[in-house]
Amino acid sequence: MAKSQEERLYFIVRSYIMGCVGGVLFPLIVFFIGRINWIQTVIIGGFVYIASLAISRAFDNQINTVTEKVLKYLNKYKKIKNFILKYF
Numbered sequence: 001m002a003k004s005q006e007e008r009l010y011f012i013v014r015s016y017i018m019g020c021v022g023g024v025l026f027p028l029i030v031f032f033i034g035r036i037n038w039i040q041t042v043i044i045g046g047f048v049y050i051a052s053l054a055i056s057r058a059f060d061n062q063i064n065t066v067t068e069k070v071l072k073y074l075n076k077y078k079k080i081k082n083f084i085l086k087y088f
Contacts, residue, residue: 005085008070009071012085014067018052022049023053025052026048027049
């Protein structure tokens with residue numbers, strides 16, 4: 001696989017992990033706040049984005065380890081890897 005495809009796949013997997021972190025944080029915050037309106041949604045969304053970046057920095061080694069394991073797994077399944085590269 002070409003270097004640019006490896007980097008792209010690494011970026012896709014790492015972005016997915018960060019999205020999962022944000023996907024967990026947002027509902028937790030909304031659960032504690034209760035009912036929210038769209039302005040609060042935008043503010044909380046910005047906070048969650050910054051928090052996911054901070055978590056990504058704080059746990060960089062662990063995220064790199066997980067990402068490398070996912071990439072090794074994807075190397076065994078070329079069809080899945082090609083699908084991800086083609087559509088994401």
